[in-house]
Amino acid sequence: MRTLLIALPLLCLPALAHALDIPPVDYPTLPATAADANGFVPRGWRIEQRLDGDLNTDRRADLVLVLRQQDPRNVLEHDGMGISPLDSNPRLLAIAWARPDGSYALAAQNHQLIPRHEYPNLSDVFEDGAGGVSIVRGTLQVGLYAFSNAGSWATGSTRFTFRWQHDAFALIGYDNDTMMRNSGQTESVSINYSTAKIRRASGSIETDGEQVGWEKLASTQRWTLDSIGDGAAFNPLP
Template structure:
């Protein structure tokens, strides 16, 4: 029997906690189109949490990748309920800028992929994960999932994007999860370029997994902008299914 999707497992207890907490809304700033250095892309009240450089568009220049996080004290929420308190719900933005002879030109900004920390029963998906990396010209973002109430599941989801056809296209998705109470494991790996999908199920008590392959039936092309919330993404769905 297949395990439910990792996001579904971890978010089952989220609504009750989210309703009890008053998480302030956020107006996300539009980043400058150009800057001479990384700090030029940082809006007032935000800071650079992670900074990377590497060639992402094949022009042999060191492009810029930033993870920005807001620093608003109003987003740090204290509560008397179960879970993390105070809860730092300050959101993050992912910014990518092309290297130019006179600095950097903004290529993309995104505030949905890295899920905002809004539920005290869930860990911060970015603090405990591998974060953002540049690997062989691709941009990879890994989110970590752990629930201290509402689910036994723990695991991670990694997104791999490549600049092509004028957008950061999702070319790979890898998810792994483990049930802490039973030791049951599940992994899913999708190559969106070849349309091949690998499913594996196993146990922490055994080195052998049950593996099956399939071909994606949907021609859906996902990009950094259309993936949406990285914790709620359904990798095998089409846009019409969502």
């Protein structure tokens, strides 16, 4: 449901947002192997979300972790507009293969796809609304949510679907839905990278029907978990 922002990233609002002085972070390198999930958790971090499921078709339950730093210096009090205190502690996505002996081997770690919560007038893209990770039919899905209490009428969500192929977590699906809270207009874009097709739909919350159109994905660019960067700023259709 992406009305006026269809060609723009999910959260293209920094210029409208009240910026805070966010402390820098040195992201840890996770161990290559661990006996259990806790073995991947660095000091000063915690497991925010855990999933178990087969992601590489070997019939063993692999491990997906969303880790979040717990540094009180990243929790910021302020007297401006929006959320206070603001918890800007970053997240780290980790995926590990299950091994026959019950231990795990790290397959990927990423701290960019799920961006930090840095702007008080924007929602936490992961914690609120449709945010979160899931395993669906052997794919990894990461959802981000967008809501602004000032600066924009747009609200919506984006879902990334990854499949392990060619030794990487390849983006095979991108789905974005946006609604304009002032007009009720809705718009969505769905990209299937396996078929190279784009589905666009537009409508209104006041009516049941929507206009749907299909087109061929012109770009040959293929994305992976590591090449997308900031998921909230990602624009698959420049």
